Amino acid sequence: MVATKDPAADLELLKATVQATLDLTLKLLDTSLDADATINHEVNAIDLAHDTASLIRAHVTKLSLLIINKPFTPSAILKILRDLIAGPLPGLASSIELCHAAKYTKTMSSELTWRVKKLLRELLVFIKIIPLDGKVLSDDAKNGSGKVKGNGSLASTGVVWQACDGVIELKKIGIAGLLGKLAEEQRELIEDALWELQEWGESGSDADEDEDDFRSEDGNEQQKELDNMFETQKHIPTADPDSIRPRFEKATKSLKLVMLMYKAVVKRRFKTLPSLPYFTATAAKQKAHSGTDVVETVDTIMDALKKIPEDTDELASAFYSLQAADIDKAVEECLSTSHKVVKMLLKNWKGEDDEFTAWV
Numbered sequence: 001m002v003a004t005k006d007p008a009a010d011l012e013l014l015k016a017t018v019q020a021t022l023d024l025t026l027k028l029l030d031t032s033l034d035a036d037a038t039i040n041h042e043v044n045a046i047d048l049a050h051d052t053a054s055l056i057r058a059h060v061t062k063l064s065l066l067i068i069n070k071p072f073t074p075s076a077i078l079k080i081l082r083d084l085i086a087g088p089l090p091g092l093a094s095s096i097e098l099c100h101a102a103k104y105t106k107t108m109s110s111e112l113t114w115r116v117k118k119l120l121r122e123l124l125v126f127i128k129i130i131p132l133d134g135k136v137l138s139d140d141a142k143n144g145s146g147k148v149k150g151n152g153s154l155a156s157t158g159v160v161w162q163a164c165d166g167v168i169e170l171k172k173i174g175i176a177g178l179l180g181k182l183a184e185e186q187r188e189l190i191e192d193a194l195w196e197l198q199e200w201g202e203s204g205s206d207a208d209e210d211e212d213d214f215r216s217e218d219g220n221e222q223q224k225e226l227d228n229m230f231e232t233q234k235h236i237p238t239a240d241p242d243s244i245r246p247r248f249e250k251a252t253k254s255l256k257l258v259m260l261m262y263k264a265v266v267k268r269r270f271k272t273l274p275s276l277p278y279f280t281a282t283a284a285k286q287k288a289h290s291g292t293d294v295v296e297t298v299d300t301i302m303d304a305l306k307k308i309p310e311d312t313d314e315l316a317s318a319f320y321s322l323q324a325a326d327i328d329k330a331v332e333e334c335l336s337t338s339h340k341v342v343k344m345l346l347k348n349w350k351g352e353d354d355e356f357t358a359w360v
Helices: 007-030 045-066 074-086 088-098 101-129 139-143 153-202 206-214 217-230 244-270 280-290 294-320 324-344 355-359
Strands: none
Touching: 007 074, 007 088, 007 101, 045 074, 045 088, 045 101, 045 153, 074 088, 088 101, 101 153, 101 294, 139 153, 153 244, 153 294, 244 294, 244 324, 244 355, 294 324
16 A cells, blocks of 8 residues: 555555554464474574664654644555564564573563553554544543543653563663563562561561550550451460561571572672573583583573562461471472582583582
């Protein structure tokens, strides 16, 4: 379809092209965009995603200006939409198919898929805003100041920009940076759980019960309301017949070491990760040199690092219930997973001892 000098004809072409863009975006969202292991050509999926997302961001910026500024020019909007259909949209979908876990790690493959599909969903919303009545958007439609506030074209443009930046970021941080970022988020989850556990362990005892005698009647009522609202947990009894306190001291010290392990893994292993992705010849050479498959090792490690915060939550729950057997089991599970991580990463990616080895 070629734009004409007839405004009415151009408007009809615009309607058809907007629908075609929506159809393609929906198709890409609904189609299973899984990474294909049979694709062997050496196109870097992260580079492709970066470049196509950058183009989409630029095109959306132009569209955003065209739909709010007079005069309304269907032919200009048509050209941008056709450019999107011809290159960036199919290219963005191809980046997912190229990003196979065996080359890029499961973490990067799933992260790229999630970010690309988020971008496609937000783009779908934006394309639907393009006016098809031959007029630019009203101030209400532009600013979201009408009946449905916050959903104006400017807000939608910003959301698409943010989604594009999320895809673009992956090239900047790389696989090693993504692994480090996710590991740090998991470490923070453990830190939060540890802080809450320490707050619980350091407050409340039989002595607290005695203090209730000195509280005012109003204070007692307020405390009861809070207790009911938050279902206040039991505290370690002063007598401590089940030796919860020694277990608490040991567990909190262990969790602090686990948190140090996360930092050490990020600094000494993820930041020194060999350049990824690597392709067939490079992979065979690397494995022969170090005796390990880097990608397989990283996938296993990330699964373990994700599990430890879950183990930590189980440990905290066991303490809150004052169940000694459950505490021992949860501590063992948490430490066992941590030991698995350090054992797999004991030597560096070249199969040599280093600072991390000594620290472990």
